[in-house]
Amino acid sequence: xxxxxxxxxxxxxxxxxxAVAEDMPVVKIGVFEPASGDNGAGGKQEMLxxxxxxxxxxxxxxxDTEYKVELVYADNGSATDKAPSAAAExxxxxxxxxxxxxxxxxxIAGSPIFEQAGVPAIGVTCTNPQVTLGxxxxxxxxxxxxxxxxxxxxxxxxxLGAQVAYCLAELGNDYxxxxxxxxxxxxxxxxxxxxxxxxxxxxxxxxxxxxxxxxYGAGVFFAPCSIAYTTLxxxxxxxxxxxxxxxxxxxxxxxxxxxxxxGTNLDIMISTFYQEGGNxxxxxxxxxxxNSDAEAMTNNGGNDVIAAVSAMxxxxxxxxxxxxxxxxxxxAKAVNEALWNxxxxxxxxxxxxxxxxxxxxDTAYIKKINTTTGAWDFVAVQGVN
Numbered sequence: 299x300x301x302x303x304x305x306x307x308x309x310x311x312x313x314x315x316x317a318v319a320e321d322m323p324v325v326k327i328g329v330f331e332p333a334s335g336d337n338g339a340g341g342k343q344e345m346l347x348x349x350x351x352x353x354x355x356x357x358x359x360x361x362d363t364e365y366k367v368e369l370v371y372a373d374n375g376s377a378t379d380k381a382p383s384a385a386a387e388x389x390x391x392x393x394x395x396x397x398x399x400x401x402x403x404x405x406i407a408g409s410p411i412f413e414q415a416g417v418p419a420i421g422v423t424c425t426n427p428q429v430t431l432g433x434x435x436x437x438x439x440x441x442x443x444x445x446x447x448x449x450x451x452x453x454x455x456x457x458l459g460a461q462v463a464y465c466l467a468e469l470g471n472d473y474x475x476x477x478x479x480x481x482x483x484x485x486x487x488x489x490x491x492x493x494x495x496x497x498x499x500x501x502x503x504x505x506x507x508x509x510x511x512x513x514y515g516a517g518v519f520f521a522p523c524s525i526a527y528t529t530l531x532x533x534x535x536x537x538x539x540x541x542x543x544x545x546x547x548x549x550x551x552x553x554x555x556x557x558x559x560x561g562t563n564l565d566i567m568i569s570t571f572y573q574e575g576g577n578x579x580x581x582x583x584x585x586x587x588x589n590s591d592a593e594a595m596t597n598n599g600g601n602d603v604i605a606a607v608s609a610m611x612x613x614x615x616x617x618x619x620x621x622x623x624x625x626x627x628x629x630a631k632a633v634n635e636a637l638w639n640x641x642x643x644x645x646x647x648x649x650x651x652x653x654x655x656x657x658x659x660d661t662a663y664i665k666k667i668n669t670t671t672g673a674w675d676f677v678a679v680q681g682v683n
Contacts, residue, residue, distance in 0.1 A: 325358065325365040325628045327618050328372065328393035330385060330408060330419065331400055335376025336524040339554055340607060341400040342597040344422055345371075347611025348397055349594070350584050358619045361626045367619070374399055376524070378407040385411035393417060394628045395621060395637075397614045400607060401524075402426030402443075402473040409436055418621075418634035422614045423548055423571065423607050426476050430655040437637055439614055439649050440548075440571055441659035443473070447480025449662045449680045450520065450545055450569050455488045457678075458543055458567075460517025462491045466507050466531075468523055469496040477522040477547055501527070504534050511542060522547035529558040536562035543567060551606045551665075551674075553599025560672035569662045572609035573676050577645040584608065603673065606646075606663070613644030 329348060332341035348369060357364050370391045374384040381399070385408035388396055396412060396419040399405045405424040412419045413435050421429050421438035425446055430436045454460045463485050467474035475496065482492040493514050495507060508531070511519045519542050521531055528550055535544060536559075546555070546568040559566050574581055585602045588594050595602070617640055622628065624636035642649045649657045664677040 322357070322366045323363060324368050325360065325622060326368050326370050326391060326393040327615070328370050328388035328391065328396035328398075328417070330372055330374060330388060330396050330398035330405075332376040332404065333371070333373040336526040337376035337401045337404075337549075339525045339552060339599070340549060340605075341376070341398075343552065343599070343605040344398070344400045344607040344611040346588075346594055346598055346605075347584070347608035347613070348615045350587050350608070351612045351615035353587065354583065355616070355619065358622055360622050360628060365622075365628070374401075374404045374408060376401060376404065378403050380404075381407035382411050384408065389415040389417055394630050395420065395618045395633050397611070397618060398422055399424060402429055402476070403471060405429045405436070406472060409433065412436070415630070416634065417630045418637055420614050420617055420637070422610045424473075425548065426472050428472065428476075434655070435634055437651055437655040437657075439617060439644070439646075439657045440610060441662060442656060443477045444480045445659065446547055446569050446662060447477050447482075448484040449664075450547065451481050451484035451488065451490075453567070453569075453664055453678075453680055454518045454520070454543075454545060455485055455490050458518060460490065460543070462493070462514055462516045463518045463520055464511035464514060464516035464542070465492055465494040466504075466511075466519070466521040466523070467494075467496050468501075468527065469498050471499075471523075473549075474522050478520065481520055481522075497527075502530060504531050505538070508535055508538055508540060512538075512540060516542045518543045518545050520545040522549060524549055525552045525554050528552075528555055532558040532562070532564065532566070536564055539563065548606065553601060553603050553605065556603065556667060556672055556674070557599070559667045559669050562669050564667075564669060566667040566669075567664060567677065568666075569664055569680070570606040571663065572604075572606040572646045573663045573665055573674070574604045575676070576609075580609065580612065580645040584612070609645050613642070613646050613649060616644065617642050617649055
């Protein structure tokens with residue numbers, strides 16, 4: 299019966315899509331995300347939110363004309379050297395606005411291409427301050443790394459009682475290195491001690507780093523790494539039966555990490571943008587959609603657990619629609635100008651942009667892996683104080 303109800307719900311959600319006239323004019327929204335590489339799993343989950351939103355609201359009225367919304371995809375491969383060509387691909391498709399990317403490094407690398415073409419981009423979960431700093435075309439709906447790093451440091455020191463923290467980041471990765479730096483600053487300001495190390499790209503054996511953390515007597519092991527590395531760290535930490543808590547950032551909010559941690563004795567906590575249960579209508583709808591679409595279910599890691607990045611992708615799609623409506627035009631430059639004054643009440647909270655182009659965010663969700671049930675347990679809504 300539950301499966302039948304889920305299918306019926308999805309059919310109801312998709313009714314507007316069937317009503318779209320074939321001769322309706324089209325407005326294109328670019329999707330600048332990794333579908334491959336180290337961040338491919340996260341990129342696919344972020345895209346799921348956009349794809350689901352597109353089934354719910356497949357058209358938008360711009361001026362006096364209703365347009366069909368077409369999502370145009372370009373895989374940036376999770377790589378800074380591939381990001382510019384992916385960005386150029388979207389520009390050549392004449393998109394009016396771009397969503398993405400999962401991963402700050404590729405967002406920064408693709409940014410000049412969008413700037414030169416006069417196409418605005420809306421960062422979804424790219425948290426490095428450099429994404430929006432010093433430009434007028436890149437916006438962002440998530441919180442930033444200085445905030446996230448401070449939230450995690452406060453939780454580690456004040457709630458977990460850790461006096462020593464071990465930080466591990468991928469060498470040369472803007473996101474990893476930046477967030478580890480902000481965590482260290484905040485943790486040391488509280489009176490704690492931090493040991494910080496980096497590992498080279500392509501590393502598969504993290505045993506020595508885990509041993510170093512143990513040797514230093516770390517209370518927490520903070521590694522804001524991509525999912526590909528995170529699952530290895532979780533596996534190897536479990537093999538060594540570590541005593542410290544593992545702490546991750548928004549990149550750890552993945553079914554792949556849940557799968558790796560289930561059945562272990564690890565203590566794993568992360569900061570993220572959304573927790574399932576925050577918006578019942580959204581949760582019910584996207585779960586029904588996932589269960590009706592085999593490819594979507596696969597891209598979500600094989601189950602219908604809602605990743606925070608999917609909720610953020612959903613919100614980003616509607617922010618783009620609000621900008622198109624406010625602009626009254628599909629012209630990218632007009633959309634760019636309109637974005638500054640957009641206000642949207644999303645499933646992840648209210649989204650308005652400040653003078654830099656960042657959304658004003660003052661809280662994050664802290665959640666913990668229940669290694670018995672293989673699910674996330676809500677812990678707290680955490681600020682910087």
